[in-house]
Amino acid sequence: MVLVNSHPSSTDTILRVKGPLEFKFQLNSTDALLMHEVISRTFETLRSQVKSESCVLTICDSPVVIWPNKDVTITPEEITPNTLCEDVHQWIQTDEQESSGKKSGRKKSKKSSAVNVINLHVMMEVSKPGPLSAPILSRTVQKSHFLSATLPMDCVVSTSCSDTIRNACERLVEALTRQLCEMEKYPAGVPDSQLEKQRKELHQQFELPDDRPYFRRANAYHFPSEPYKDGYLRNPHLVLTHPTVDTGKVYLVQGIYSYHHYMQDRMDDNGWGCAYRSLQTICSWFQQQGYVEQPVPTHREIQQALVDVGDKQASFVGSRQWIGSIEVQAVLNQLLGVTSKILFVSQGSELASKGRELANHFVTEGTPVMIGGGVLAHTILGVAWSETTGQIRYLILDPHYTGGEDLQVITDKGWCGWKGPDFWDQTAYYNLCLPQRPKSI
Incomplete structure (x- = not known):
């Protein structure tokens, strides 16, 4: 698992080194203590190889090869150990260019805030210099177990604009050794539920608070170039421009969530499933922050949970009946063990006066908020609110969208966007479900 700063600077370059290391050893005994010793020796051998002159780093999509422990030897010769890491980008072949072998111009990112990533591959030299000698064969009859596995190395270091390749190589070798x-x-x-002791040690080591997770598998850094396998959009609100509110501040959801809306998952819930989709977005937040390991529940699983807690009859499962904020609260508690606060608003015109409560929620809890009123449900991801004037705008994620996962359409058409107080039905009552962040690591 790769863990880096959640918000790397746009001026930094992340070096990511990946590659398989062969983990092979022979066991002549099934004694647990002896097996542990052999495994430890094998790990120590691998750590020695990473620190040896046979360790080689290649920069992906480029002709650059580095021997980090051989006094940082590099090819091509135009690159020296004192070359700045950010200058290596010009040697990396981009998608737009033909494989001409020439060094390329640095690929410009569409977003100025995009993180610069240089991918490297780690390998071990097998051949040795010097004259070749004839092999010597020997035969020994002995019962033993030979075990072979591949360790998928994947670690990163973050470099600044002044870091040289020599500096980076030292830290990369250290990172590989530490990962072993x-x-x-x-x-x-080993599931996260059985690693609490180890996480506590890491929290103490890095002086992190012990009321929220940082070192669960779901907290692994997601590299911008890698698509999510499940196909859902993450955090579409990040491409939006914040509204201008006089003397106001913006208060946003903290962390990562998936956008769930009508017609996903081969499920035709158009016209009745908006609260289910808002609930799925909330569940995805708790999953992707590492609080829970179970997948986002389906409509049927949501309905079954309401039957299990006695809120609905058995015939509710498989139906197309609506649910509201109270049901969302019950399902979060039943399936995730998450408690929620309910904020009652007798009519939509009163929502404009709830800026303080919503701002405080996003500061202290940071979870998406489900709001239901009349026959509609939405997800509130944040507010822009002025304590002085009371002016407020809401960041709305709309589950009623029925199209594909097109970020530009979703944001241009307002399916994820900032809305004013007139967005709400001024005469309808609303219930808001404010999920509370569990205090756990």
Whole structure:
């Protein structure tokens, strides 16, 4: 799992090194203590290889090869150990260019805030210099177990504009070595629920608060160039421009969520499933912040949860009946163990006076808010609010959208956008479900 600063500076360059390291060892005994010793020795051997002259780093999509432990030897010779990391971009072949072998101009990002990432691959030299000798074969009859596995190395370092390749190589080797140590201590396959002790140690080591997760698998950094496998859009509001509110501030959802809306998942819920979709967006937030490991619930699972808590009859499962804020609160508690506050508003015109409550929610809890009124449900992702004038605008994620996952359409057409107080039906009553962030690591 790769963990980096959640908000890298746009002027920084992230170096990401990936590659398989072969983990092979022979066991002559099934004694647990001896097995542990052999595994530890194998990890130590790998750490020695990473620090040896046989370790090679190649920069992906470029002719650049680096021997980080051989006094930082680099090819092509135009690049030296004192070359700045950010200058390496010119050697990386971009998608637009033909494979001409010439060094390329740096690919410009569409967004000025995009993080610069240089991908590297780690390998080990097998051949050794010097004259070749004839092989010597020997045969030993012995019962033993030979185990072989591939360790998927994946670690990063963040560099500033003044860092050289020499500086970066030292830190990359250190990062690879440290990741091998962590692999030995925290084997894969152990669920987050069984690693609380290790997370507490990390929180203490990095002086982090112990009331929210930072080191669960869901908190792994997502690189901008990698698509999400599930196909859902994440945080579409980030491309929007904040509205201008005199003497006001903007208060936003904290963390990552998925946009759930009508007609996704091969489910025709057009006209009745808006609250279900808003609930799914909220559930995705708790999943992607690492609070829960279970997937986002389906409509049927939501309905079954309401039956299980006694809120609905068994015939409710499989129906096309609406749900509201109170049902959303019940499902969050039943499926995720998450509590929620309910804010009652007798008519839509009163929502404009709820800026303080909403602003405080996004500062302290930071979760998406579900709001239901009449026959409509929406998700509130933030507010722009002035304590002095009371002026307010709401950042709305609309679950009634029926199109594809087109970010430009969604934001241009206002399916995710800032709305004024007149967005709400001024005479309808509204209930707001404000999920509370669990105090856990």
